């Protein structure tokens with residue numbers, strides 16, 4: 001796989017003195033050609049600034065941004081203009097020309113590029129069909145819904161057949177159903193035109209649904225970078241965990257954990273579930289070998305990019321030594337978070353049942 005965009009120790013400082021902001025701090029990152037690469041992070045993390053260095057809307061204070069093998073930071077105004085033709089951009093607020101029709105908006109970059117009238121007509125018709133707006137060609141932006149406006153934005157960005165699309169919070173002004181629709185269109189853009197998509201978003205659902213790879217930014221720096229599967233299934237940084245937990249419901253939050261503890265007094269452990277290349281049923285095997293009973297008290301398994309992952313919270317019941325042995329054996333097969341390392345010894349199931357009967361009597 002070749003590299004479409006290479007950020008090499010990119011820093012950006014805005015202002016000076018008391019208003020000095022370090023928007024980017026030595027960001028190094030590779031975006032592979034043909035991928036959908038998401039950059040996520042909280043507001044102010046530096047995502048937009050990073051994106052805007054790709055087409056020269058922001059110049060780095062130091063470092064290099066290499067796009068398709070060319071160092072954009074070294075390009076002059078004219079060269080930069082030519083390089084921008086290879087990069088389409090879509091925006092949160094659509095940035096359409098209100099005085100032009102849908103047709104006129106999509107045709108605009110083609111006219112600027114000097115295409116003949118017939119060539120413009122052919123290309124715009126093709127793009128209108130691609131984004132499903134053939135019947136809106138003569139409408140004005142004010143007559144369109146948000147989702148339709150962003151479809152025009154995507155068609156316009158694709159007009160000059162760029163190799164890269166930059167998407168700056170393109171779905172953030174849309175309702176959830178329209179967000180999914182526009183994200184789906186970005187995915188088709190990537191698949192059918194082979195375009196590399198670098199998308200900045202704070203919406204983790206979009207990342208989950210369409211991104212191959214994700215970079216997590218915090219305070220101007222990269223805190224995590226990996227395939228979407230790896231980052232979602234094993235988030236390392238606190239910021240990543242916060243983002244991921246909002247779409248993955250298999251890990252109990254504090255409130256859920258308190259509820260679980262009210263009901264379950266055994267030892268609580270959380271198991272990481274991953275694609276397993278084996279059909280060995282390891283949970284029941286550990287239970288059999290150690291004589292420990294277990295209940296699944298929380299969790300779930302999800303599918304992401306054709307692979308499975310998730311988390312199960314178990315209550316282990318048995319003699320303390322046996323529970324200890326069970327935890328050790330579980331650790332051999334998967335990652336285990338001991339939620340109860342310092343908990344009192346768990347009563348065995350038989351003892352607990354006897355207790356419950358006694359209380360009930």
Ligand code: ADP
Pocket residue numbers: 014015021022023041042043044045046047048049050
């Ligand atoms: P994000 O896209 O993650 O929300 P931005 O890249 O927009 O973050 O901003 C990163 C930081 O840089 C913020 O503190 C923001 O206020 C600051 N910033 C961005 N653009 C400018 C600018 N043109 N002038 C001054 N500060 C800016």
